[in-house]
Amino acid sequence: MNFGEVFFDSLSYPFKDLKKFLILFVLFLGSFLLIPLIVGYGYLLRIIEHSLKGEKGLPDFNNWGELFTKGIDYLVVNAVYGIPSLLVTFLLFKKLDFNSISNGLIFSSPVNMLILVLVGFIAGIVFIMALANLVYENRFFAAFDFKRIFHLIGMVGWKKYLFYVAVYTLILNLISLPLLIFLSPHILTFGALYIIFTLINSILSVYKGIFGSRFKGLIYPLKINKN
Template structure:
């Protein structure tokens, strides 16, 4: 499957079952409920902590578990959103995804925990003198974050391919040792031309993309930046649409206030934008894993089996 086919399929896939899409949105809304409640009612600190544990950890784990199920079933060739069942297993898989994400993000969390308290404690003069140092740290964290997201996506897909085994999310040798790292034979600017054509979806360039990239790490990288660019477009566009729609609806109903505005935005984001992007990225990750890493693993296993039979 080409990159353009992968992305096109993933853009349509969230609409394969409207009821399941809506139910995922409701789960996401429940996970964000502590923030909605904090807007409405002044609660005790410990009550807010408990709500966050229930909302983000418990319900959030179910959301992550369902997205993991999307990846697993997409790897098996299923073209419809999964059924909501086997809730305990979904919750366990969601916790595994929490562990994978936190493990890979430890360097960013450490830098953030060091930089931001220091920035708040420094005076203006000391802050100016330390500006370069903190800027370098933040750039390192940003660079690491950009690339580690790709690693996390492939790791989660590899975990789904291995039946949900947690440690398979850290099997780098298994994921990448059999994937060829073919370099571009064309000038480096061709990379950016390919990336733009994928995003724009121009059919005449589809063959060119597959010929220059091949099924290798290069294809995964181009897919990653193309998917990221499309997601960013959806986020910016969705934010503007939700913002304008919230103001318009509340103004029409003569019900406008900052509180109602924030609540309506959370509703729209939770029920539409966030589930769509989450499903899109999960589906796209599974399909690119299928066409690159999984196919390489299957080919390698076939070769090993052939040699084993030959030796016997």
């Protein structure tokens, strides 16, 4: 697939089956119970798997035990790749005071914010291919086989891959932009606005999750040199 095909397919993919989109939405909406959230992330890995196999539609919701296991893999890998940003945050602010960070420290310092964005982007460059490699090899530690991951990126081509990831990241940010623009402290209090915010945020999270998983599956180079 070329650039346009990859992004057109990925962006339109969540609309392939609105019933399955709704099921994932319900799982994400019940994330406070934790188990639905884990199953939902397992489903995102299944989307990558189906994409690698060349499947056009969204996969079925079956074998829930497998979805749960895969969801744990996803969350652990995501947490590990989030460590660099966490460490930078700790070094910048000297303490993990997330309330003060979210309320002003990051946004009041463009330099700090830029550093965090760059660190997150660099980690994301590896994370995207790592997650796809985990699914392809069906092996948890394949997500940390950095020699192979960099080899895979090299097969795609570093310039091409970085461009794809940059556009992918921009799209994710643009999808989230409406919520960030209208987000204010009073929305985060319980009430009608809070409920509306939660519903919209869940819908966007599901869309971004499906879009992102499809993207990861489509950019993985299937003609792989095993050496």
